[in-house]
Amino acid sequence: MKAQQLVRIRRISQTVFLLFFFFFLIESRLPHDVFVDYSTVFSSEVDLEINYPVRFFFQLDPLVSLSSLVSGHQLIKGFWWAFITVIVTLFLGRVFCGFVCPLGTIHHMVSWFKPTLKGQSMVRANEKTPSQRVKYFLLITVLLAAVLGLNATGLIDPISLLFRSLALAVFPGLAAGLLELSEVMALSDIKGINSLSYGTEYLVQVLFGFGYKAYQTAWFIGIVFLVILFLNRIRPRFWCRVLCPLGALLGICSRFSILRLEKNQEKCTNCNLCTKSCQGAASPRPGQDWDSAECLMCFNCFSTCPEDALTFRFRWSPLKLNKAPDMGRRAVLAGLLGGVSLPLLGRLDGQAHKVTDPRLIRPPGSLPEKEFLTLCQRCGQCMKVCPTNVINPTLTEAGMAGFWTPHLIMTQGYCEYTCTLCGDVCPTGAIREFSVKEKIEGPIKIGSVHIDRGRCLPWSGNGPCIVCEEHCPTSPKAIYFHKGLVTGPDGKEKLLKLPYVDLKECVGCGICEYKCPVRGRPAIRTISAGESRSLENQILL
């Protein structure tokens, strides 16, 4: 096959996979079909279903499967896709990086678009450097930490990182900007601009969901993403070469690849065009030893070489291995040290092992905290899919070990009584799949509420209010009244309905806190105590 054709196929493949990634990301939402069939409506609460395989890219990612396996001892749903990725890598090298990975594609585009580096400086930037060992260090760190009980892989796994960045920062940011713009346009007297504003609003709703979305620490997620993108200006595909732990894992697998770069020293004129176009800094020039572990299989060198001194060929001699990945002893040792340290350091703030932060309300169906931390990829799938925007990344609520894992902020939304989407989309089962029935009839509870009598309107004598009781979705209601005399601000006694909480009935959905008219700090608040996933974090016997 001609080199140019290979490059064209690569570009098409990258585009297709990137578009699929965007599509699945957008479709990770409450299905828009509200026109469900009458008969199903009448028969029972219908379990929600997302009609697309929105977890596909996580299943394709061997690092997600591997870390879940060594940490949570779980074979995740669809893990065999990751198995296929590994098999393909064993035969063909890092084609996942060059042809499939959506984050790689984005880096590729950013690197390619009007590069700052030109000529000799680009050649120098694409020479292999020892910094490329950092990714092995990161891989060993996260995998060893995962074995020892803290799965932090998702913080730097490329698929999780991209999903989190796009779903929690980039898309909500764009949507907010577009909505602002459409509001400005709506003020216009010119009909065309005015009409355009409705078109914009419509587009935003279809692509980004209804209303403004807000996520705790989203600005930080966004900045991290921007910095990673910016690094491509220093060296092309900086992330893929230096930082990506998945790249490191696939690089190790590529040692056995039978698709190899063959160099013809005689034909080479040392023009360095191959190095100049090399995305992985994999030493493509004849005279150098080709690093299969660094090669992203972009086929740029093959395609640019004017002398035909480079070709990719299958060589059916599996016993003859490629050059070993250049990990460096120090990177390995540092990785081992880091891997042991992380889970130990993660325990030091006491979370999960000693105390439980009352704000750490996990989504329904979440596993017990220790198991949760062995599986959660912090990818943001559950946060993206949540229709009320209640699921947010943690900052300190789960301790440093649980940074960016999901938790519920009831002032931002509430857990919809008949919704099961977060369990449906979780790629690793940290939030297991659960049914509406389990939410309504038990055993699932996510926390409990308590009333702040100093702020509550009836309790403080400031007037009648029944909003918490009215919204309580359980039957019988977890919030009930006793009539009682309270002294009002004028010193007179009033007979008011005073709300109480029945902890046995309360599931912690938080709609009472969300709808409480007492703003600022609501008069009824949700805490994690009473969550069904924990034996310890309970109130009642």
Added chain:
Amino acid sequence: MNINHPITRRESLKTLITISGAVAFSGVSRFPLAALAQAKAAPKRFIVEGVGQTQAYSLKELMRGVFDAAGGMTQFVSKGDVVAIKPNISWARRPELAATTNPQVLEAVIELCYEAGAKKVRIVDHTIHDARRCFAITGAGMVAKKTNADLVFPRSSLMRQMKINGHRLNVWPVFVPLVEADKLINLPVAKHHGLSSLTLGIKNWIGGVGGRRYALHQDIHQTIVDLAQFFRPTVTLIDATRIMIRNGPSGGSPSDVAVKNTLILSNDQVAADALATGLFGHRPEDMGFIRLAKRSGLGTDDLNLLDQKRVVI
């Protein structure tokens, strides 16, 4: 130019923006136009009670009977009208739990509206639970699809600060599609309510506003009367096919539901509520909001002042 039709420029966009359950609106009407139209002529006040007594009565027939007794739907909906229907579909509860307007009632009304020549019927409610869940579970989504009505997705861009001019409420964010329709039909379900004791037609207007609407509960009777005075529907049709007799307004158990097979239609909001009060065994004068509404001249609870009719099938 029809002053009651401020929507022309967005009609041109309609094909572009009609999606599953969501229609983008502009909504820059500066004052309640529907109320203006009402003020022009004071039609004769009536009240119709329709009861289905046979075992398998047809709800559609009953609906037609009720409207015919009031002179037919054409009395209320003219050719080319945009009709907004305000059901109570605020809770993501199954229809048989009686927390929401019966979808079959909704369907029957929409069909009559289209029959009378309505250009478009919109189902408008600012739901409490997530609107998409409400539309799906209450059956309103299905009705919209079957009858070709629009489901309006509530969102902040459709809320506009408007002058309510009530005793208690001055300016409040209003759900715009309700005020910019030509005709407005209030279609509440009759339910028990923990604070106002019953939620009928007048209370249904809480679902027509946005903002800090849960603070309205601190003076529930006066605020809902203020809202009813602001919205002034063409007719009120109370769905009492089945009513929630306790644990309102959200209920959640079939044991809270009583079957009454009754529809109440009136162009007097207070009278409709007063008649529905009887279904629960209460007296209208015990309802705070009915007393206040009467005092402020919104209507009467003395049904003898109205043209009373009863339809039984």
